[in-house]
Amino acid sequence: MYQEVQLSEDNNWQYTWKDLSSKYQWEAIEKKKTKGYIVSVSKQDSSVVIKNIYWGDDFYEETTAKKTTTTEKKSKKQFTKKTIDGIKYIGVLEVPELSLQLPVMSHWSLAGLKIAPGRYKGSVYKRNIIIAGHNYRSHFSRLKTLDIGSKIWFIDVEGNRFEYKVSDIEIIKGNDVKQMEKGKWDMTLFTCTYGGQNRMALRCTLTNAVAGEN
Structure with missing residues (x-):
């Protein structure tokens, strides 16, 4: 239906x-x-x-972008935020395999997760960001269908593009925050499993960074 x-x-x-x-x-x-x-x-x-x-007409333009290495030192750069309808966003998460594209809020909250995924902790610039999302089909539910090696992109407000691959898929019991934050992963995406009893975490490794025009 x-x-x-x-x-x-x-x-x-x-x-x-x-x-x-x-x-x-x-x-x-x-x-x-x-x-x-x-x-x-x-x-x-x-x-x-x-x-x-x-989000902006030039959001998808990459023809003038410069590729950078992934071995550069972790940056002290802070997120530039875009405010839309009173909500602050830090960028967009894309999963090409699922044709999924989601805005990411600067901070997570239970109420906010009903709108969009949110930054739980960390930063893409420090290569330790954790993003929380609801188990909606239109949000993070379909992440469970990804495989090791699947590509995920994060594009910040300035157009800088961070390309990742899924390196591990982990089921975390209950609300084990320490386990969620464990490990030196460049990016972690997590959501509830069906029924909300546990958490599924996608651990991702940075493979490339593409600088925007700004």
């Missing part, structure tokens, strides 16, 4: 589904990417809201 909705200026680029049955797990997925926009899907009780967020 599904319904297709066209987002446009007439509906302010968003649509809300209401009074959805609690017997089913509902998800909203954008079928086609629009240049310069990323999609945000949030849930509130029995409602699901999908919204296109304008």
